[in-house]
Amino acid sequence: MSERMNTTVIFDGIRFPGFIHTLESLKAASAFQFQDKDVLLVTFPKSGTTWMQQVLSLIFCEGHLWPIHHLPNWARVPWIEQISFSQVFQELRSSWPRLFTSHLSAKVLAPALMKSKVKVVYMARNPKDTLVSFYHFHRIAGFMPDPSSFEDFVDEFLEGTGFFGSWFDHVKGWLGLQKDLNLLFVTYEELHQEPRRTIQKLSEFLEHPLRPEEEDVVLQHCSFSFMSQSNMVNYSVLSNEIMDQRKGKFLRKGVVGDWREHFTPELNKKFNAVYQSKMGDSGLCLPWTMD
Ligand code: A3P
Numbered sequence: 001m002s003e004r005m006n007t008t009v010i011f012d013g014i015r016f017p018g019f020i021h022t023l024e025s026l027k028a029a030s031a032f033q034f035q036d037k038d039v040l041l042v043t044f045p046k047s048g049t050t051w052m053q054q055v056l057s058l059i060f061c062e063g064h065l066w067p068i069h070h071l072p073n074w075a076r077v078p079w080i081e082q083i084s085f086s087q088v089f090q091e092l093r094s095s096w097p098r099l100f101t102s103h104l105s106a107k108v109l110a111p112a113l114m115k116s117k118v119k120v121v122y123m124a125r126n127p128k129d130t131l132v133s134f135y136h137f138h139r140i141a142g143f144m145p146d147p148s149s150f151e152d153f154v155d156e157f158l159e160g161t162g163f164f165g166s167w168f169d170h171v172k173g174w175l176g177l178q179k180d181l182n183l184l185f186v187t188y189e190e191l192h193q194e195p196r197r198t199i200q201k202l203s204e205f206l207e208h209p210l211r212p213e214e215e216d217v218v219l220q221h222c223s224f225s226f227m228s229q230s231n232m233v234n235y236s237v238l239s240n241e242i243m244d245q246r247k248g249k250f251l252r253k254g255v256v257g258d259w260r261e262h263f264t265p266e267l268n269k270k271f272n273a274v275y276q277s278k279m280g281d282s283g284l285c286l287p288w289t290m291d
């Protein structure tokens with residue numbers, strides 16, 4: 001077992017799994033030199049990151065599907081804060097704009113981004129579904145602690161003391177920068193409910209318009225059924241030690257509203273009260289109903 005498997009790195013008050021981050025890799029990300037043509041996907045974990053990595057790669061690959069079939073998502077749209085970044089960065093495809101991913105907070109990345117016109121795609125998901133997906137992820141990922149119980153996991157999520165920090169701060173921080181950055185806000189739910197329209201909205205923002213038949217290719221290859229079978233996005237190339245998909249799949253359900261299967265009425269009430277207190281006066285127009 002890798003000796004970093006159970007380590008934690010704390011950066012800017014937030015805990016990160018030490019298996020894929022070091023203090024150096026996190027610091028390097030915060031000082032990353034972006035270029036105007038870059039595209040940066042930002043998410044809180046389990047908000048549909050892999051899905052959007054697939055969509056972004058498909059939009060830019062212009063029907064040349066070799067990377068979709070042969071390169072893992074983390075090599076096509078790498079996380080700038082992860083240990084592997086320096087290596088992957090050198091091998092990035094030069095024909096595309098540079099596509100990057102990050103889970104870092106707005107506070108950490110804003111100074112580097114403010115200096116450029118980077119196109120930022122911020123993807124978010126109903127926090128209750130995000131939480132449920134994150135809970136199951138903790139159970140299969142060898143580098144994340146096993147959650148003791150769902151109830152405790154909800155408390156940790158509401159307190160923002162878990163890995164990757166507070167969902168509330170993440171969303172408020174990034175959406176609070178909408179006027180300062182070249183940022184498009186996309187939700188998991190809209191990609192789910194209106195995939196073609198959402199892909200059109202994305203391609204317009206990215207200044208990479210698609211013909212209807214190109215949209216068809218994107219739609220086919222970003223479907224849950226295609227992605228579940230593709231070992232370039234379903235993480236099946238990782239060992240059981242890193243991600244044990246005998247316990248549950250990374251592409252688990254891919255639906256909207258699964259939280260209803262997990263939350264008791266009491267937990268739901270507690271969640272809604274915290275959501276209201278943290279988001280109620282944010283002034284943000286968020287598309288979810290909490291009931
Ligand atoms: P579930 O656990 O609810 O199924 P991330 O990539 O940010 O870790 O997010 C993972 C979540 O996105 C998982 O949610 C996964 O199933 C879902 N997902 C990935 N690809 C998807 C797709 N093509 N359609 C719908 N959901 C998808």
